[in-house]
Structure formats: structure tokens, C-alpha cells
Amino acid sequence: MDRMITLNLQTKKYKIVISQSEDDFFTALKKAVKTNTFFVITDKNVKKLYLKYFTDLLNHKGFNVKTAVIDExxxxxSVESLSxxxxxxxxxxxxRKSCAIAFGxxxxxxxxxxxxxxxMRGICYIQVPTTLLAMTDSSVGGKTAINxxxxxxxxxxxxxxxLVWINSSFLSTLSERHIKNGFAEIIKYxxxxxxxxxxxxxxIFKKGITSSKDFDYIIYQSCLYKSRVVEKDEREITELRTVLNFGHTFAHALETATKYKEFLHGEAVAIGMIFATALSLKLKICKPETYKKVETLLQEADFVLNTKYNAHQFLSLMKRDKKSVDGNIKFVLLKDIGKTINSYIKDDIVLNVLKNFTRGNK
Ligand SMILES: NC(=O)c1ccc[n+]([C@@H]2O[C@H](COP(=O)([O-])OP(=O)(O)OC[C@H]3O[C@@H](n4cnc5c(N)ncnc54)[C@H](O)[C@@H]3O)[C@@H](O)[C@H]2O)c1
Known part of the structure; x- marks a missing residue:
């Protein structure tokens, strides 16, 4: 077994297996679920690339495999896909005894x-992520949703x-833009x-990622950080899990303002992280050296860090964020690399930073 993490939750315990070995997957699968029937759900792109490989794998082990393909x-x-x-x-x-597999x-x-x-009021399911973002973030932690x-x-x-089975060999077909997209959340950790x-x-950004070992290590570390937070705050009830929202308040505003068409989530988060650090600097929560470090790593990863926006529109969009309370915007701010604090920030300060943050503001 290459790398494995056990997620210990109050309600459940499950494993994240990071391995290119199919045997490792089946060993973990046998322990995780007692079913003979799997419902593999994927999208049209992943179907073309890997669905036959994956269903053959399960079929050869004698499982009964059904599939469903939705739009990429x-x-x-959407509600329509769910229906x-x-x-x-x-x-x-x-x-009710069958198990769904998220393959994508x-x-x-x-x-x-x-x-x-x-x-049927709940069946078991397994995550087999195929993008870097899903391998390092969304497949871990149990947040599920539709738009x-x-x-x-x-x-x-x-x-x-x-169970989560992460096989980084699927990344070989992922576009460079989607690889970079996954890196935003990794850098956030x-x-x-x-x-x-x-x-x-x-x-690693300086020398370039050369082997799947690099990816496996990065994925392992990322899953470990996320797991440890989720273990402490499974349902985002306390402040603990909110640390993962670093950069996200601004990112959500950016995605909403551009109708989710211009930026991938990670691209928006990269800009959000530099904004949150600019806010931290303005409030003297972090030093200029910390700001520089944040900027340098994001630039090394090749993220574009400025964008055009209207500061007043952004302020009102951020006030609508799920994490805002009574119109006060809550930010995760950076004290230093590895140290954050949560704070409600007054509108005039946010607006001031928004206005000075990037070129092209109104
Ligand atoms: N649940 C959570 O905790 C959580 C956290 C972060 C993001 N999310 C959600 O994740 C979604 C974004 O995920 P994503 O970035 O993986 O997007 P995605 O699922 O749309 O995948 C991106 C694209 O890559 C294609 N693809 C997938 N695997 C591939 C492969 N191996 N090779 C080639 N192409 C492949 C897909 O078909 C798609 O076109 C958003 O809906 C976001 O809300 C959830």
C-alpha cells in the first residue's frame, strides 16, 4: 500500500487510499463495503477516457456493475441530472444495499x-476522484451538493x-489548466x-513536477491536512473548518460577478488568497514579508493575480456570502505562513483594500 489515511469521525471511520495499485483498491474495498452491486456515476469526458477500464476492473472481480453518465x-x-x-x-x-461510486x-x-x-434515504458510496482538485479537496470531507x-x-x-481511492495516474490526461486549478487549494493548505x-x-514549482511520486506526496499531504480539520469539525459548526475558506470569500464574489464563466474555482481562489493577505497586511495582522511569500508562491505556480472589478459590487457580493452574519463579512486572515485568524472586518476597511488591491478598479 503506497499511502493511506484513516479519517476518524464521530459518526464514521473511512480510509483514503492513495495508490496506483488496483489490488490496494480491492483490498480496501472489501473491508469498506459489503455489497455486490455498484452504481458507477461519471461524466461524458471521463466516460470516454476511463469508464470501460473501470467497469472492466469491477466486472473481473465478479461485481454487478451499472453505470450512469451525466454532462461534464x-x-x-443540476436538479435535472439528480432526477x-x-x-x-x-x-x-x-x-438500498448497493453502493454508488463517484468516478470523476x-x-x-x-x-x-x-x-x-x-x-432510498441513503446508500453507501465511494469516491474515485480523477481531477487534482477532487483528489486533494472535494473527495474528502463529505460535503455534497447540487446547483x-x-x-x-x-x-x-x-x-x-x-472509501476514497486516489489513483494519480488518471491525472495524465487532465488539462494543464485543470492541474493548475487543483494547485490553488494545495497552495492554500x-x-x-x-x-x-x-x-x-x-x-517543486521551480524544478517542475517530474514524477508521480511528487503528485502522490502532494495529494497525501493535502488529504492529511483536510482530514485533520474535518475530524475536528465535521459539519463546519465551530470555527475550525472555516480555516479552509481562506481566499474563498473574495473568490465566490469573483465567480458570481463573472457568472462562473471566466474563472475556474482555483483561479478565483488564488486571487482571493492574495486579496485576503492584502487585507491582513492592511490590518497589520501580517508583515510585508508574509505578503511577499504568498505572492511569490502563487506567481511561481503561474496564477494571474489581478483582475478588473467594481469595488462596491464586490463588497455587496461578499456580504451575501454564506459566512457573513448580519451583513458583516467574515474573513480568514493570514498572520504568517501556517497561521491564520478569523475576523469580521468593517466595510470601510474592506472597501479601501478592494480599491487599492489591483489595477483596473473603479
Ligand atoms: N465537496 C467539496 O468539498 C468541494 C470542494 C471543492 C470543490 N467542490 C466542487 O468541485 C467542482 C469542481 O471540481 P473539478 O475542478 O474537479 O471540476 P469537474 O468535475 O468539472 O472536472 C473538470 C473537467 O475535467 C474533466 N476530467 C475529469 N477527470 C479527468 C481526467 N482524468 N482527464 C481528463 N479530463 C478529466 C471533467 O470532465 C471536466 O470537464 C465544483 O462543482 C465545486 O463546487 C466541492
């Missing part, structure tokens, strides 16, 4: 998780998987948790 991308995470999954599952004989990126992970949480006509992740549930991981990433 954010539009796949299609319920119908398809019933049609092919998926029952974060979109597939989120909708499959929500499907599993609600189909509605009016917004992203409007309907959802906390519902933990029974370095900023909020670990100076050593910051240095490691800095070196």
Missing part, C-alpha cells in the same frame, strides 16, 4: 454524494463516503497550515 462541467451538477440518476438507478435495479472530478463527487445521501437555477451548491448534505510544505511546493 458545472451544468452536470436522471434517481430514475436510472431504479431502472437498473440499484437498491468534483462535480461528479458532489452530485454522487448527494444522490447517495438521498436515494439550482439561482446558485451554486444550494441543495446539499454532509454525507461521508465509505501550505499558507494556512505549514511553512515546510510551503518550501516544498516552492522547490
Amino acid at each position: 462541467g458545472e451544468t452536470g451538477k 436522471f440518476l434517481y430514475d436510472k438507478a431504479l431502472e437498473v435495479g440499484i437498491d 472530478g468534483g462535480v461528479i463527487g458532489d452530485i454522487t454524494g448527494f444522490f447517495a445521501a438521498t436515494y 439550482t437555477k439561482y446558485g451554486k451548491n444550494i441543495a446539499g448534505a454532509f454525507y461521508q463516503p465509505d 501550505a499558507f494556512i497550515f505549514d511553512r515546510k510544505f510551503y518550501n516544498y511546493l516552492f522547490d
Whole structure:
């Protein structure tokens, strides 16, 4: 077994297996679920690339395998897709003892998780992520959701998987833009948790990622950071899990203002992290050296760090964020690499930083 993490939650315990070995997957699978029937859910792109390989793998072990394919991308995470999954599952004989498998990126992970949480009042499910973002973030922690006509992740549930199998060889076909997208959240873990991981990433960006061993290490570290937070605050009830929202308040405003068309989530988070650090600097919570470190790593990873926006529009969008209370915007701020604090910040300060943050502001 290459690398394995056990997630110990109050309600459940499950394993994250990071390995390119199919045997490792089956060993873990046997222990994790007692079923003979799997419902593999994927999107059209992943179907073309890997669905036959994956269903053959399960079939050869004697499992009964049914599949469902939905549209790729954010539009796949819809009420219509969910309804299609319920119908398809019933049609092919998926029952309460069957197990769903999310085979794809974060979109597939989120909708499959929500499907599993609600189909026949809940069936088990497994995450087999195929994007870097899903391998390092969305497949771990049990947040599931679909979008509605009016917004992203409007309907959802906390519902933990029974196993996560991360095989980094799937990354060989992922576009460079989506690889970079995954790196935003990985860099976030370095900023909020670990100076050593910051240095490691800095070196790796300088020399270029050369082996799947590098990816496996990065994925392992990322899953470890996320797991430890989720263990302490499974349902985001205390302040602990909110640390993962570093950069996200601004990112959500940016994604909303551009109607989710211009930026991938990670690209928006990269800009959000530099904004949150600019705010930290303005409030003298961090030193200029820390700001520089944040900027340097994001630039090494090749993220574009400025964008055009209207400061007043952004302020009002950020006030609508799920984490705002009574119109006060709550930010995760950076004290130093590896150290954060949560704070409600007054509008005039946020506006001031917004106005000075990047070129092109009105
Ligand atoms: N649940 C959580 O905790 C959590 C956390 C972060 C993000 N998310 C959600 O994740 C979603 C974004 O995930 P994503 O970035 O993985 O996007 P995605 O699932 O849309 O995948 C990106 C693209 O890559 C394609 N793809 C997937 N695997 C591939 C492979 N191996 N090779 C080639 N192409 C491949 C997909 O078909 C898609 O076109 C968003 O909906 C976001 O809300 C959830």
C-alpha cells in the first residue's frame, strides 16, 4: 500500500487510499463495503477516457456493475441530472444495499454524494476522484451538493463516503489548466497550515513536477491536512473548518460577478488568497514579508493575480456570502505562513483594500 489515511469521525471511520495499485483498491474495498452491486456515476469526458477500464476492473472481480453518465462541467451538477440518476438507478435495479461510486472530478463527487445521501434515504458510496482538485479537496470531507437555477451548491448534505481511492495516474490526461486549478487549494493548505510544505511546493514549482511520486506526496499531504480539520469539525459548526475558506470569500464574489464563466474555482481562489493577505497586511495582522511569500508562491505556480472589478459590487457580493452574519463579512486572515485568524472586518476597511488591491478598479 503506497499511502493511506484513516479519517476518524464521530459518526464514521473511512480510509483514503492513495495508490496506483488496483489490488490496494480491492483490498480496501472489501473491508469498506459489503455489497455486490455498484452504481458507477461519471461524466461524458471521463466516460470516454476511463469508464470501460473501470467497469472492466469491477466486472473481473465478479461485481454487478451499472453505470450512469451525466454532462461534464458545472451544468452536470443540476436538479435535472439528480432526477436522471434517481430514475436510472431504479431502472437498473440499484437498491438500498448497493453502493454508488463517484468516478470523476468534483462535480461528479458532489452530485454522487448527494444522490447517495438521498436515494432510498441513503446508500453507501465511494469516491474515485480523477481531477487534482477532487483528489486533494472535494473527495474528502463529505460535503455534497447540487446547483439550482439561482446558485451554486444550494441543495446539499454532509454525507461521508465509505472509501476514497486516489489513483494519480488518471491525472495524465487532465488539462494543464485543470492541474493548475487543483494547485490553488494545495497552495492554500501550505499558507494556512505549514511553512515546510510551503518550501516544498516552492522547490517543486521551480524544478517542475517530474514524477508521480511528487503528485502522490502532494495529494497525501493535502488529504492529511483536510482530514485533520474535518475530524475536528465535521459539519463546519465551530470555527475550525472555516480555516479552509481562506481566499474563498473574495473568490465566490469573483465567480458570481463573472457568472462562473471566466474563472475556474482555483483561479478565483488564488486571487482571493492574495486579496485576503492584502487585507491582513492592511490590518497589520501580517508583515510585508508574509505578503511577499504568498505572492511569490502563487506567481511561481503561474496564477494571474489581478483582475478588473467594481469595488462596491464586490463588497455587496461578499456580504451575501454564506459566512457573513448580519451583513458583516467574515474573513480568514493570514498572520504568517501556517497561521491564520478569523475576523469580521468593517466595510470601510474592506472597501479601501478592494480599491487599492489591483489595477483596473473603479
Ligand atoms: N465537496 C467539496 O468539498 C468541494 C470542494 C471543492 C470543490 N467542490 C466542487 O468541485 C467542482 C469542481 O471540481 P473539478 O475542478 O474537479 O471540476 P469537474 O468535475 O468539472 O472536472 C473538470 C473537467 O475535467 C474533466 N476530467 C475529469 N477527470 C479527468 C481526467 N482524468 N482527464 C481528463 N479530463 C478529466 C471533467 O470532465 C471536466 O470537464 C465544483 O462543482 C465545486 O463546487 C466541492
